[in-house]
Amino acid sequence: MKPFTYIVPGKLAEAATAAAQPDTVLKGAGIDLVDRMKERLQTPANVVHLLPLKDELAGIAAQADGSLRIGATTTLTQLEQHAALANQALAGLQQSAAMTATPQVRNRATVAGNILQFTRCWYVRSEAFHCLHGGRGPTCLAMTGENRYHAVLGWQDCVRVHPSNLAPILLALGAEYTTLLGKQEQRKKFAELFPAEPRAQNPEHTLQAGEIVTAIHVPAQPAGTRSAYVESREKQTFDWATTACAVRLVMDGGTIAAADLVLGAVAPVPLARPTAAKLLVGQKPSSQLFQKVAEAAYAGASPLAHNAYKLPVGKAIVREALEQATR
Numbered sequence: 337m338k339p340f341t342y343i344v345p346g347k348l349a350e351a352a353t354a355a356a357q358p359d360t361v362l363k364g365a366g367i368d369l370v371d372r373m374k375e376r377l378q379t380p381a382n383v384v385h386l387l388p389l390k391d392e393l394a395g396i397a398a399q400a401d402g403s404l405r406i407g408a409t410t411t412l413t414q415l416e417q418h419a420a421l422a423n424q425a426l427a428g429l430q431q432s433a434a435m436t437a438t439p440q441v442r443n444r445a446t447v448a449g450n451i452l453q454f455t456r457c458w459y460v461r462s463e464a465f466h467c468l469h470g471g472r473g474p475t476c477l478a479m480t481g482e483n484r485y486h487a488v489l490g491w492q493d494c495v496r497v498h499p500s501n502l503a504p505i506l507l508a509l510g511a512e513y514t515t516l517l518g519k520q521e522q523r524k525k526f527a528e529l530f531p532a533e534p535r536a537q538n539p540e541h542t543l544q545a546g547e548i549v550t551a552i553h554v555p556a557q558p559a560g561t562r563s564a565y566v567e568s569r570e571k572q573t574f575d576w577a578t579t580a581c582a583v584r585l586v587m588d589g590g591t592i593a594a595a596d597l598v599l600g601a602v603a604p605v606p607l608a609r610p611t612a613a614k615l616l617v618g619q620k621p622s623s624q625l626f627q628k629v630a631e632a633a634y635a636g637a638s639p640l641a642h643n644a645y646k647l648p649v650g651k652a653i654v655r656e657a658l659e660q661a662t663r
């Protein structure tokens with residue numbers, strides 16, 4: 337690992353000043369970042385450690401408007417176990433945290449770090465390979481190489497997938513996020529965190545250098561809201577999803593009055609599927625309807641040589657998420 341200066345700020349304002357220096361990165365628990373630094377894929381001069389800023393960045397708090405403020409350095413265990421998530425509306429958020437990695441990882445991993453973790457593509461994450469997304473080669477090596485965990489939707493010149501469990505459900509729940517850049521605070525819709533054009537040369541998120549995510553805000557959900565997050569993976573634990581689906585439904589009696597559906601682990605960004613979600617609106621839950629929605633969710637998919645399995649598996653996961661949300 338290349339030597340670097342480790343900055344431990346006492347206040348968020350100090351962290352923001354430190355983060356504004358050139359060649360500086362932010363660190364939550366470091367599970368993803370330090371891995372990449374060890375591989376020399378990221379060699380910053382300065383690392384700003386955010387975990388000491390507990391008062392300003394950690395914890396979950398219900399707000400007066402019924403929304404939930406989730407501090408950026410809240411751990412996945414704290415999220416999974418929080419009483420505010422123990423209801424049908426936020427069940428999907430609870431499930432997405434509970435299904436991540438292992439208890440040891442969840443005890444350390446932060447919410448912001450989970451959402452902003454770098455893709456797991458084995459080419460771009462290895463020092464030995466020189467690919468387009470890593471800025472070190474002319475092409476996407478996964479496109480014609482070993483690609484069983486890669487994208488089947490929404491890809492252009494790079495077939496990486498977005499690995500975060502939390503991101504799809506936060507998108508489905510209509511979350512927002514706040515950031516601090518120098519002295520400037522901003523609040524944006526969660527979808528704005530990801531590039532509209534997820535091309536190889538684009539970074540995986542839209543934050544500027546030195547911009548600190550301070551919190552995620554989950555809006556109050558209308559009465560009758562139910563959510564679910566379901567994923568497929570090769571191992572029971574210690575693994576990332578191969579496909580995932582997050583749904584948010586608003587039920588009016590036995591009818592679905594509103595719906596959001598987001599796919600994870602199958603595209604370079606968490607992928608909202610509004611056309612599929614629209615098929616649910618005004619309908620009563622049924623397995624025929626869910627089959628139709630699952631087909632629509634994967635409409636236009638372009639599997640690669642080794643990942644066509646993601647289509648039948650992914651559709652089954654969509655159906656299961658809808659079953660769970662309407663049970």
Ligand SMILES: Cc1cc2nc3c(=O)[nH]c(=O)nc-3n(C[C@H](O)[C@H](O)[C@H](O)COP(=O)(O)OP(=O)(O)OC[C@H]3O[C@@H](n4cnc5c(N)ncnc54)[C@H](O)[C@@H]3O)c2cc1C
Nearest residue numbers: 364365366367368369437445446449450452500501549576
């Ligand atoms: C064995 C294993 C299995 C795993 N399985 C899963 C899984 O199933 N699903 C899943 O989603 N994840 C999984 N993970 C990934 C894990 O959840 C993430 O690595 C972890 O959440 C990252 O959080 P962190 O706090 O360590 O982030 P860090 O490594 O500290 O940071 C990650 C990135 O986010 C940036 N960052 C961190 N905090 C902020 C902030 N507040 N503002 C701006 N930028 C910030 C950093 O600069 C860095 O680029 C797994 C990890 C392991 C080791």
